[in-house]
Amino acid sequence: MRRADQVAGIVLLLSSLGFAAGALQHAYWGPGGPGAAFLPFWLGVTMALLAGGLAVGATRARDPGPGWLPTRRGLWRLGVVLAATVVFVALLRVVGMLPGTVLFLLVLLRGLEGYRWSVALGVALAVAGVNYLVFTAWLRVPFPVGVLGL
Amino acid sequence: MDLFQNLALGFGVALTPFNLVMAAAGVFLGTLIGALPGVGPASGVALLLPLTFGMPPASGIILLASIYAGSMYGGTITSVLINTPGESASVVTCIDGYQMALQGRAGPALGVAAIGSFVAGTFGVVLLMLMSPLLARWALSFGPPETFALMLLGLTTVTGLTGGHALKGYISMVLGLMLSMVGFDIVSGEARYAFGIPEMMDGLDFVPVAIGLFGLGEVLAGAEAAREMTMLRGRYRLRDVMLSAADWVRSRWAIARGTVLGFFIGVLPGAGPTIASFLAYTLEKKISRRPEEFGRGAIEGVAGPESANNAASAGAMVPMLTLGIPGSATTAVMLGGLMMWGLRPGPLLFEKNPDFVWGLVASLYIANMLLLALNIGFIPLFVRALRVPYPILMTLIIVFCITGAYAQNNKVWDVGQMLVFGVVGYVMRKLHYSPAALVLALVLGPLAERALRQSLILSDAGLLIFFTRPIAAALTLVALAAVAVPVVRSVRQALAARRAPVPVAAPPGD
Numbered sequence: 001m002r003r004a005d006q007v008a009g010i011v012l013l014l015s016s017l018g019f020a021a022g023a024l025q026h027a028y029w030g031p032g033g034p035g036a037a038f039l040p041f042w043l044g045v046t047m048a049l050l051a052g053g054l055a056v057g058a059t060r061a062r063d064p065g066p067g068w069l070p071t072r073r074g075l076w077r078l079g080v081v082l083a084a085t086v087v088f089v090a091l092l093r094v095v096g097m098l099p100g101t102v103l104f105l106l107v108l109l110r111g112l113e114g115y116r117w118s119v120a121l122g123v124a125l126a127v128a129g130v131n132y133l134v135f136t137a138w139l140r141v142p143f144p145v146g147v148l149g150l
Numbered sequence: 151m152d153l154f155q156n157l158a159l160g161f162g163v164a165l166t167p168f169n170l171v172m173a174a175a176g177v178f179l180g181t182l183i184g185a186l187p188g189v190g191p192a193s194g195v196a197l198l199l200p201l202t203f204g205m206p207p208a209s210g211i212i213l214l215a216s217i218y219a220g221s222m223y224g225g226t227i228t229s230v231l232i233n234t235p236g237e238s239a240s241v242v243t244c245i246d247g248y249q250m251a252l253q254g255r256a257g258p259a260l261g262v263a264a265i266g267s268f269v270a271g272t273f274g275v276v277l278l279m280l281m282s283p284l285l286a287r288w289a290l291s292f293g294p295p296e297t298f299a300l301m302l303l304g305l306t307t308v309t310g311l312t313g314g315h316a317l318k319g320y321i322s323m324v325l326g327l328m329l330s331m332v333g334f335d336i337v338s339g340e341a342r343y344a345f346g347i348p349e350m351m352d353g354l355d356f357v358p359v360a361i362g363l364f365g366l367g368e369v370l371a372g373a374e375a376a377r378e379m380t381m382l383r384g385r386y387r388l389r390d391v392m393l394s395a396a397d398w399v400r401s402r403w404a405i406a407r408g409t410v411l412g413f414f415i416g417v418l419p420g421a422g423p424t425i426a427s428f429l430a431y432t433l434e435k436k437i438s439r440r441p442e443e444f445g446r447g448a449i450e451g452v453a454g455p456e457s458a459n460n461a462a463s464a465g466a467m468v469p470m471l472t473l474g475i476p477g478s479a480t481t482a483v484m485l486g487g488l489m490m491w492g493l494r495p496g497p498l499l500f501e502k503n504p505d506f507v508w509g510l511v512a513s514l515y516i517a518n519m520l521l522l523a524l525n526i527g528f529i530p531l532f533v534r535a536l537r538v539p540y541p542i543l544m545t546l547i548i549v550f551c552i553t554g555a556y557a558q559n560n561k562v563w564d565v566g567q568m569l570v571f572g573v574v575g576y577v578m579r580k581l582h583y584s585p586a587a588l589v590l591a592l593v594l595g596p597l598a599e600r601a602l603r604q605s606l607i608l609s610d611a612g613l614l615i616f617f618t619r620p621i622a623a624a625l626t627l628v629a630l631a632a633v634a635v636p637v638v639r640s641v642r643q644a645l646a647a648r649r650a651p652v653p654v655a656a657p658p659g660d
Contacts, residue, residue: 004581012321019328019343026340033607036335036342039599043331047324054317062647068580074374081373082573085366085548089565097553105545113541123542131553139204141557 001065002058009055013048020044080112096146101128153279160508163208164516172205172213173513177520180220183237185228185532186543190237191221192479192586193364197547199357199487200554207491208506212513214487215467218480219271219517222423222460223525226263227532230256230452239423239459242431246444246451253447257390262401262449263456264525265393270409270457271518274464277413279511282500286472289497294604295615299625301598304475305591306632307418315582316636322578326588329354330595337603349563356486358555358568359592363585364483365551366568367575369544391526401453404434412458416465422478423459423466430458464514471507472497474597479586486593490558 020041027035070078088095088104095103105124109115115123135141163169183194195214202210225240230247243263250259292300305323332343333353344350393401408430415426434454435444444451466478474495476482488495493503500507555568575585609615616626 001581008581012325016328022343023331026335026342027338030338032337034603036338036340038606039602040328040331040342043324043328047321047328050317050321050324054321057317070374078370078374081370081544081548085552085569085572089552089562089569092556092562092565097556101549101553105549108545108548109541115541123545127546127549131549134201135553135557139201139557141553142560143553143556144562 001068002061002063004068005058005065006055009051009053009058012051013055016044016047016051018044020048077112081108084108084112093144094146096148096150097143098128098132099146099148099150101131153283156283156504156508157279157512159504160510160512163505163509164212164512169209169212169509169513170516172209173216173517174520176213176216177220177223177517177524180217180222181224181227181521181524181532182220182535183217184221184224184226184240185536186224186538189543189547190364190368190479191218191239192360192483192589193368193547194221195480195483195487196357196360196364197550197554199360199483199490200557202487202491203558207488207493207503208509210487210491211484211506211510214484215510215514216517216520218463218484219460219514220521220524221480222271222463223264223267223521224532225459226260226267226452226456227529228536230259230263231533232536239427239462240456241424242427242455243452245431246446246448249445249447250449250452255447258393258397258449259452260529261391261393261526262397262405262453264391264522266401266405266408266453266457267460267525268518268522269405270412270461271464271521272515273409274413274416274461275511275514275518277461278464278468278514281417282468282472282507285468286497286500289473292497292621293619294601294608295619295622296625298598298601298605299616299622299629300473300475301594301601303625303629303632304469304473305594305598306629315584316640318581318583319587320633322584322587323591326591327595327598329359329588330592331599336596336600349561353596354592355558355564355567356490356589356593357558358564359571360483360486360589361551361555362568362571362573363575363578363589364479365547365554366572367579367585369547369551370572370576371579372540373544387530391529397449401449404430404450404453405457407433408454408457409461412461413465415458416462416478417468422480423462426458426462426465427455430454467510470495471499471510475594476590479589482586482590482593486589489593 021044023037023040023044026037028037028041029035069075084104084107088100092100102124105127106120109120109123110117132143136143164173179198180191180194183189183191189197194217198213198217202213205213221237222239225235225237226243226247229235229240229243230251233244233248235241235244247259247263250256289300305327330353333351334341341351411430411433412423412426415429416423431444431451431454434448434450435441438444438448438450440448463478463480466476466481469475470481470485470488474485476485485495493499493506551568551572552565555565556562558564577583578585578588605615606612611618615622617623
């Protein structure tokens with residue numbers, strides 16, 4: 001946790017300085033009062049102070065604090081879930097929302113969790129069906145349609 | 151209009167067939183959300199927010215408020231039967247609730263929680279109804295300096311939402327404010343931090359951010375571990391959950407104390423139901439004649455906290471409706487919903503949208519009655535729902551996060567935004583930052599900026615305007631104290647730790 005706090009402190013410090021500098025591209029004070037840069041500038045400065053405090057506090061701490069990184073197995077599970085979600089979102093317009101939902105659930109339930117094909121397919125079809133009924137039939141949300149026209 | 155006329159107007163709204171269905175669906179879904187570990191009330195409300203897009207605002211808030219009330223009831227079931235809290239306000243219920251279940255008294259534990267929740271929830275709505283109009287009338291006299299000072303107070307008290315990591319709470323809050331600066335400036339119309347991306351010109355959309363931080367963030371944190379839950383078996387028929395005379399005598403004053411304490415803790419910005427439940431438990435243990443029974447299945451240890459968290463959920467709506475400052479993480483998400491529906495939370499809400507406010511109040515009475523029936527008569531149904539394996543639940547939530555984020559504007563961009571904030575929410579949870587503080591600041595940021603700039607335009611003496619007007623000065627000083635107290639405390643702790651002797655490493659084999 002100490003190392004994570006140090007890294008987070010430095011990343012936040014640098015980004016907040018960039019944020020404050022970015023604010024000054026706009027007017028700080030105008031004829032009518034505070035300009036578009038006023039609050040963002042001071043927010044950047046405040047964050048820089050807080051982030052500096054975090055980094056310094058973590059560096060001076062004696063206790064390394066509790067571990068926060070997942071186990072190897074946890075990291076694998078997290079990676080698979082996240083990767084499947086990113087691919088699903090990236091291919092949303094190609095595959096379509098409903099077929100994408102079925103494929104996504106099959107990958108996770110069959111591939112990651114090891115459910116039987118029948119269970120994984122049943123859950124995937126049921127979820128896609130409920131999604132269609134709630135969002136498309138009831139709320140009239142036009143889901144992205146993929147190359148299959150679904 | 152007097153109170154009874156307002157209430158009659160409210161029941162007129164709440165008793166329409168569609169709104170009754172929304173209240174019933176809300177309490178059912180809320181109980182389910184509360185009962186299922188890994189989905190908190192803030193996540194549940196964020197996930198279901200997209201369903202309210204096509205509804206009138208009164209129906210939308212009735213659905214969300216019923217979910218909130220239901221989740222407070224539902225969290226108990228998991229705490230008692232699995233020793234795993236369904237949501238954070240039920241953490242403390244595990245201590246004595248699970249012990250009661252081990253002794254074969256799961257029925258009375260669930261029964262006292264349901265009755266306490268009903269009493270506290272109903273009494274909380276009575277207090278909400280009596281207190282809110284007075285507070286709203288008082289807040290009508292607020293000018294921009296008072297409004298800004300109030301928002302500052304709301305933002306600084308978010309440390310209450312961070313569970314002891316004050317510095318990280320403030321970092322989360324300032325990060326939320328920084329993110330709220332993205333998009334067109336309200337005065338000059340210049341685009342800030344949009345990097346030329348058209349989708350960023352209007353700022354970050356609240357719904358994908360909230361769904362990502364709460365929904366996906368929570369699921370990713372849960373995805374690391376393949377959860378196994380062991381549920382205690384038992385009978386939960388009506389006669390099994392009814393309280394004996396002895397149980398009632400022991401728990402009635404705990405319910406009363408939890409109700410009053412919970413409501414007033416809930417009203418405080420940033421405190422919320424979780425803190426209320428912990429304080430109620432501590433109070434019961436302190437004043438009990440049998441403190442040694444706490445931790446071993448004392449029924450007061452369930453009655454007090456369960457009453458307190460329900461009363462606090464009603465209390466948390468007071469500052470949200472009257473001042474536009476949420477009292478808890480869930481009301482922060484609801485506040486975002488209010489703005490999305492085009493309403494302006496704050497004192498004028500009572501004058502401009504009485505059907506909305508009083509419809510909500512009336513629906514909360516109905517929701518509490520529905521919840522009592524549901525939690526006394528249908529516990530076996532929720533027990534069965536708990537048997538849904540976590541991996542299946544996790545994947546369902548991810549799908550709902552994606553469709554929910556897409557549904558608001560029908561844009562894949564929003565889904566990407568949700569995904570980014572899902573990862574941010576996961577990292578924030580792991581490193582003890584506060585997603586709730588970030589969301590609160592994101593919602594309040596534009597309003598706070600407007601009030602600050604208006605105040606400084608009015609002022610001849612710069613920031614001194616916040617100290618020269620009595621209400622603004624009082625609020626600003628309390629806000630500054632809210633910042634100073636944890637800072638002083640952590641400096642003292644650091645000094646004490648430095649004075650403490652350095653521990654000597656134990657020899658090998660010791």
